[in-house]
Amino acid sequence: MSGYSQSEPFARTAAMEANVRKGVTPASQSHRLPGDGIIDRRSPLRFSFDGKTMTGFAGDTLASALVANGVKLVGRSFKYHRPRGILTAGSEEPSALVEMRTGARREPNTRATTQELFDGLIANSQNRWPSLRRDLMSINQLFAPIFVAGFYYKTFMWPAKFWESIYEPMIRRAAGLGKSAELPDPDHYDKAWAHCDVLVVGAGPAGLSAALAAGRAGSRVILVEEDSLLGGRLLSDGGEINGMDAREWLRSTTRELVSLPNVRIMNRTVLFGVYDGGTYAALERVSDNVPTPDHHQVRQRIWRIIAKRSVVTAGAIERPIVFSGNDRPGVMMASAVRTYVNRFAALPGKRVALFTNNDDGWRTVETIQRAGAHIVAVIDPRREVSAQCRRLADTYDPRVLAGVVSDVKGGVDGVSSIAVTDKNGRTQRIDADCLAVSGGWNPNVGLSCFHRGKPIWREDIAAFVPGGAPKGMATAGAANGELSLGACLREGHGAGAKAAAECGAAGKPGEASMADDEVYAIKPLWHVKGKGKAFVDFQHDVTASDVTLAQREGFESVEHLKRYTTLGMATDQGKTSNINGLAIMAEANGRTIPDTGTTIYRPPYAPVAIGAFAGHHRDENFHATRLTPSHHWAAGQGAVFVDTGLWKRAQWYPRTGERDWLESVTREVLAVRNGVGFCDVSTLGKVDVRGADAGVFLDRVYINAFSSLAVGKARYGLMLREDGIVMDDGTTSRLAEDHYFLTTTTAKAGPVMQHLEFCRQVLFPELDVQLTSATDQWAQFSIAGPNTRKLLQALVDPSDDLTNEGFPFMGAREVKLRGGVTARLFRISFSGEMAFEISVPARYGAAMAENLMIAGKPYGVTPYGTEALGVMRIEKGHVAGPELNGTTTADDLGLGKMMSKKKDFIGRIMAGREALTAPNRQVVVGIKPVDRARRLRSGAHVIPKGAIPGPQTDQGYVTSVCFSPMLGQWIGLGLVERGRERTGEIIRIHDPLRNEDYDAEICSPVFYDPEGVRQRG
């Protein structure tokens, strides 16, 4: 169940094959070793760094290829623009960050240490000008005495206006690292779900053992590994397991895992987050190892993994030592040196010095000497070293110095020499081109602390180990502070077996693999005090003296330290710097490291592209699109569409020769008012309400009564929230004794359905009532205008009486259409005209539109859009979204009289509060500019005539406007203080945003046919 194949670890592209055939020779690889390494020498790859073309091999990372090419200088630091090289060989890399790719695919801050090499790879250094070697911004180093931690809080204050115009732009330009692309990301991203019993995070010896134990036991296992290859440190440090070479064990273990159908191996996948309920998030780098994703392939994929148990075997990170010049290109973590040599056959230096305070660092001696390079010195401050180290010393006879590295000389070309100081303060210089450093190992506690777990200090390894891991998570191996190979294998196996058993797996996990428990002795050394700059956070240029300065100024809490100095806030999130920083703080404070504590660990474990989180939800696919049943028909008519929530609605139907939208809309309104028109109103929320108590239920959710509504009748209803504010309105019809058909506004269809279900399921469970959302089941059209009845008679079966007597205003019932389809017909009017709304099953929606056109042809039927609909409702003073704004009461809308006093209903009591019934509330009125040629605009405010605009004179605003074809001028509705008492008053319309000021008259909101004669006709 895995795409991972150990036999062919490298994806060989056609380009690589071509190179092999062409026999490209790696002439530039001055530091490539002849030994084997896990690279494919048959597949040379060409790449460019800062415009210079070089070659590497399949299996290389960009960093290992640069090492093989003898490149030392890779980047510049954030603040001082100091030259920086490659510090690590993993995702913790703080220094070797590059801009990958170009154009729309340009990707800043990519770690060279995790970027797999591919043919044609283009990378550039960043944060330098004009070039990496000659970066003029390195002048900042001259100001280093001033640019200490937090210096910017103390200056740049005078004069005040210089901040935005001078200081800040300067700082902003200097800051930042790489440049992001300026064009839309052309690649696709995916999001997927996966489910398993046991999730194993990290495929080093512990993780492989855990996955194997859980897999053998029969659990569904997912094993994620951020590297392209499984094996973890085995790939770099080798060793002996079960009496065989570690690489052989790795091959056989991988083979077995691949053969287990219940184990899924996901390499190139980094687990970055732990969320609630056993939800884990991982990023799969699907195509970052090729120039561009294959056709129809994504660049990256986010996995949301639901796991019953997880075993975190994410290993440990080697930490630097803080000493003067420890940031020079050529100073490298000892484990990284071994990785480059053993895994990649790339030699970081030919004269390597080793500075270590622990036994593990000593492994580097063997690696370097076997590679044919020279260990110029081993500097170890400890008095005692283990037998292991002594054996190495005997075998290779390096120069061993008891002391510390107190300075490093070098520059853009790397290290030239180091200064070693012994305990008596005597210093000697040693020529070297590489300094390997090991300050010990920090278990990767991040994932186990994402739920605010507090890591626990372990004195024997001088490091924090996991504490308070999220429910269901176990940690094992180096991630748990067990740093020997034997312990990793045992712990991993045990944790995997236990997790599987807890998930109910009945199979046998088999035996744990065996290896020696090599000694790991360490004597903490955090900081070698000295004169030069000693870096704690390499990327952010936080030095040891910055940490002590912060302490002097009272920023003693680790969180204050982090925020004041920016320690640990760089792209590596302090993976190589946090512990050193807090150790130096602890010393300055005279406190212990565990008392000082760590900062809070935050996801993501490794930075994740924003595009990956978005997946396919971008551009036009950001949100779904809902189409009305007549959409394609309307599109065929040339309709202009408008977004209404997720819906696309026809806004108007332009005709040739019409100059603008207003001309089209005016034509549509006049066509309706003088003849007949129709509009798709299917977007209204529709709810079938059935049951013996349906009427009682509606009485409780509406302010007015519905149980008294006669069968065959419709009624306008208003709904409040429990706080007494209007929630929604709509027409509800009674189709049978126990069957109502309720409609909501388009915008509130979802929230109203949720509210009704809450009322039914939670507040009034005793009522016999059922709700069914029918919004998508019915295509609904409003047909309006004096000729509506004639049009309908051509559609409806002649047996149905559509006369005023047979189908009076506010009538509602099912009718048969000619041809046999059953429709629901409602004689309701939003436009104020003689009007019906007709509902047919949604699949007939398009046919209905066509039939309305045919049946209405003799009467000049005109389809109209939402604009004309809006014009007609404003002319009639009907309130809609702009007036139902979530702060208005029924009375504000002029509908206070609808509130029944005879029943309880949602919102009744709270609606009676003093401020909601105060006489000076803003209420809905009509507004007409005095100058009839004036265009009225929504959002303009109402000020008393003659008053000066100000908070005290601001009396309301215009909510909805239209050009009224019937009145021949712009009109509007507004919410105006005491508005209903002020009919006829001339007020000032104040619109400073649009630089407009003019007089208008307050009038009745019903501008047209106030007696309502037309709709009853």
Added chain:
Amino acid sequence: MKYSIFSLAKAALSGHKGWTRAWRDPAPKSRYDVVIIGGGGHGLATAYFLAHEYGIRNVAVLEKGWIGSGNAGRNTTIIRSNYGLPGNTGFYELSMKLWERMEQDLNYNTMVSQRGIINLYHSDAQRDAFARRGNTMRINGIDAELLDAEQIRKELPFLNYNNARFPIMGGLLQRRAGTARHDAVVWGYARAANDRGVDIIQNCEVTGFVRDASGRVTGVETSRGRIGAGKVGMAVAGSSSRVAAMAGLRLPIESHVLQAFVSEAIKPLIPGVITFGAGHFYVSQSDKGGLVFGGDLDGYNSYAQRGNMPVMEDVCEGGMAIMPMIGRVRMLRQWGGIMDMSMDGSPIIDMTPVDGLYLNAGWCYGGFKATPASGLVFAHLLARDEPHQEAALFRLDRFRRGAMIDEKGQGAQPNLH
């Protein structure tokens, strides 16, 4: 020591050995005239204004962790005064005016940066709502401009104008809005309050109230002992309900988690603050180069200071909808703050039914921008026992009276504000 380029240069000569604590670390005294619970921006600003403006210097700020460890240190640093309803409009403008002179007032560079905020709109209805709001601002003497699509394109040429699901039609711009360095605001107020005699006491958790026979609060019990107080002011944001419960009060507040995100540092890309009108996404770029962005609440009550994936995804989808060029920029860090969501989305600054106990709460997700004004008006209330005129509508009894200040019109549903 006064901060300036000269003092900095002088200190550099001595290797910066001369700098001393930015604020003292005193042991709590047995009694203060005023005790402020909560060493966030609001609490520290209150103490500063009590001492500086109202002459009350015997003041302690009690902080259970380290100052600024709550929402002051986990927000998206936006400052603005673009509110539309009476009560809010004037208050937030008072705050903006205090931001504009903060560095000189405090002698601390809080990096107040007025690079502007643009609220994008994508429909006529949104435009009209922004027009209403912008006109309210103008009527209150606050700068506001309503931009159309063409003007937006000029200001923000990099947005998606080609294939957006919800095309950008324009935006409401407040040029005086912007960002400030959130931690520096905390430290600046702490240092300035300290200089005026205020005791800032960290690692001091309030565990109860001391009441006299009449029920009046006369002090607090803390993890560092009993501390007497003439008056006690609460400014504890997401912990408001918990602290109020110790005095037997129930509040119209729910605690919710709001996530925020920051990207890796990149060279300047975005000039000011941008908010998306058709999804939940807002963004600015810090001086260090990180895109600082966020969106909606997770939606459920929480004290956990962390959120879940649906909102992270929703926010990034919003980002990619309007700025598809940030697809390859990486999210570096995410975190969650506990928001004291009030029932109408607006704050409460008032006396409480408990004599001697004063409340400053309900800031929802908008407390940072209010920091200076909140401090000033709360200090005024504590000093004078009457509301400051710009906070006169932020009363606790407004819900009982029906005088809500509901900018979003969502009613008593805190997770929708």
Added chain:
Amino acid sequence: MRIACPFCGERENGEFTYLGDATPRRPSFAVDGGEGPERVEDAFYDYVYLRDNVAGVMREYWYHGGGCRSWLVAERNTVTHEFISVTAAPGAGAALAARAGE
């Protein structure tokens, strides 16, 4: 966050909408019962606006809008986000059907 809907099984919290504390009860009052309007208003004020806002286990309403449209009552710890139980609201569809013996 995963919510075990009693009808649909365990689902991502993105499918659900949150309402809030499930403890307050909507006050009932007789329309013409002669109860003082002040008292009824107080009771509703309490119901609509005041919250215990507990840091710990709270009973709360969730709506499975992206699934079966049932209202659920969950017990969840607001400090750890851990769910203790999830049950259907009294009138949720299947719960009612079960009671009716369907």
